[in-house]
Amino acid sequence: MITMLQHWTAVEVRALQAARRMSNIEFGAHLGVAPxxxxxxxxxxxxxxxxxxxxxxxxxxxxSLTFEERRRFTALVPDSVREEEDTDxxxxxxxxxxxxxxxxxxxxxxxIYLAGAAERPVWVAGYWIDVFPVTNADFARFVSATGHPxxxxxxxxxxxxxxxxxPVVWVTYDDATSYAEWAxxxxxxxxxxxxxxxxxxxxxxxxxxxxxxxxxxSRGSRIDSTTPVDQYKSGASVYGVFDLCxxxxxxxxxxxxxxxxxxxxGSFSSPFDRAAPAAFNDAHREMLDNDTGFRCVATAFAx
Numbered sequence: 001m002i003t004m005l006q007h008w009t010a011v012e013v014r015a016l017q018a019a020r021r022m023s024n025i026e027f028g029a030h031l032g033v034a035p036x037x038x039x040x041x042x043x044x045x046x047x048x049x050x051x052x053x054x055x056x057x058x059x060x061x062x063x064s065l066t067f068e069e070r071r072r073f074t075a076l077v078p079d080s081v082r083e084e085e086d087t088d089x090x091x092x093x094x095x096x097x098x099x100x101x102x103x104x105x106x107x108x109x110x111x112i113y114l115a116g117a118a119e120r121p122v123w124v125a126g127y128w129i130d131v132f133p134v135t136n137a138d139f140a141r142f143v144s145a146t147g148h149p150x151x152x153x154x155x156x157x158x159x160x161x162x163x164x165x166x167p168v169v170w171v172t173y174d175d176a177t178s179y180a181e182w183a184x185x186x187x188x189x190x191x192x193x194x195x196x197x198x199x200x201x202x203x204x205x206x207x208x209x210x211x212x213x214x215x216x217x218s219r220g221s222r223i224d225s226t227t228p229v230d231q232y233k234s235g236a237s238v239y240g241v242f243d244l245c246x247x248x249x250x251x252x253x254x255x256x257x258x259x260x261x262x263x264x265x266g267s268f269s270s271p272f273d274r275a276a277p278a279a280f281n282d283a284h285r286e287m288l289d290n291d292t293g294f295r296c297v298a299t300a301f302a303x
Contacts (some may be wrong), residue, residue, distance in 0.1 A: 007047040014042050015076035016062060019069045031057040032121045036298065042094055056063075056112040057121035058134035065200040066209075068191060083165045089284075093240025099301060101138060101183040104131045106196070106239045113195040114202025117278050122191055129196045130295040132229040132242050133167040133250060134179060140164075143178050153290070166226040167248045169292040173261050173285035176251045176294035185296035187253040190262045192297055195245040197237050197264075197277035204276060211272070216274040217257030226268055245275035248293035249283075256282040263287060265290035 017027045017123065021169060024035040031038075033054055041048050050058065051148070058157035105128040114121040136151075136159035143150050144159055150157050151170040159168075171179075173187075180186050188196075197206045213220045215235035217227045229243050236242050244265055252262040260282045266275030269291045274281070283292070 008055070009047050009051070010042045012077055013038070013048070013058070015073050016058070017042075018076060018212045019065060019073035020061075024119060026200065030060060032117060033057070037178060046169045053112070053121070056123070060112050060114060060121055060200060060202075064119070077181070092260070095240065096128065096185065096301070098128075098185070098298065101185075103134075103138060105129060105298065106131050106241050108192070108196050108239055111200060113198060113200045115194055115278075119202045124195050125299070126193050127192055128221060128298045128301070129192065130297070132238060133293050135165055135229055136160075137164040139168040139171070139179060142182050146178075146182055148175070148178055149265060150185065163226070165228045167229055169226065169248055170288050170289050170291050171286045171293060175288075177293075180296045181207050183296060185298045187251055187294060188297040190252045190254040190264060192275050193244075193250065193252055196239055196241045200240045204278070206241070206277065207235055213272045216243075216266075216272075216275055217268045218246040218266055218275050219268065219270055220272050221246070221268065223268055244256050244277065246270075248291055249281065251292070251294040259285045261285055
């Protein structure tokens with residue numbers, strides 16, 4: 001159950017800003033609007049009519065209030081709020097098998113999510129994302145079908161048997177892109193990946209806002225190696241996507257500078273805080289290591 005509004009007026013906008021204890025400049029940056037827009041909204045006593053993207057930003061900001069912030073908000077406008085089911089999230093993850101590489105994918109619906117440490121409202125079109133990172137077994141089928149070079153730690157064209165259900169590693173950005181093209185998919189943008197991990201409310205972790213290292217394979221786990229992609233079931237996101245924190249860094253399609261691309265998710269060799277979905281990392285496209293892999297997205301399924 002979450003706090004919802006029938007209509008936004010200056011009273012509710014001022015209350016939301018006060019609950020978050022933000023200046024006009026900070027609140028505008030938080031919502032993705034100009035400070036002058038905030039000033040205009042808070043001077044109108046009748047219901048305001050923001051553009052759909054701004055309406056969604058206000059609604060999302062309200063939904064993501066902490067307990068203490070919500071207490072402050074409802075104390076200022078107790079008659080304006082009601083409790084509703086969150087209809088933006090499915091009761092159960094929507095899953096489907098991809099026809100080319102056979103991997104299970106989860107549907108992420110279009111809409112706003114809160115991005116980055118600043119929790120900027122960002123709109124993302126709907127897409128499918130792999131429930132699990134690409135495993136050694138998945139990559140072996142790609143190698144067999146295309147003749148692409150196998151990762152350097154494999155025993156010829158086949159991965160070590162004990163690691164077939166672990167994420168593939170020792171892959172460059174170009175290796176990951178080649179697999180995606182073969183599967184008729186793409187590497188995710190950093191926005192797509194982060195929304196799959198954080199949901200629409202900007203949760204700090206896939207499982208919620210509690211920092212719980214036991215829900216992923218990071219350095220503190222002291223495993224010092226990858227683990228099976230389905231091992232940390234309690235660490236799945238609200239969309240049913242696994243291994244978004246820890247185990248391996250994941251290549252993104254988002255270019256940073258030159259030949260560098262973003263990486264997301266942290267790894268078994270990284271401190272737990274580096275696994276936060278909002279955290280930034282990047283690497284040169286030719287980088288490869290024992291803690292870097294990938295997963296794919298698709299906007300439509302190949303026929």
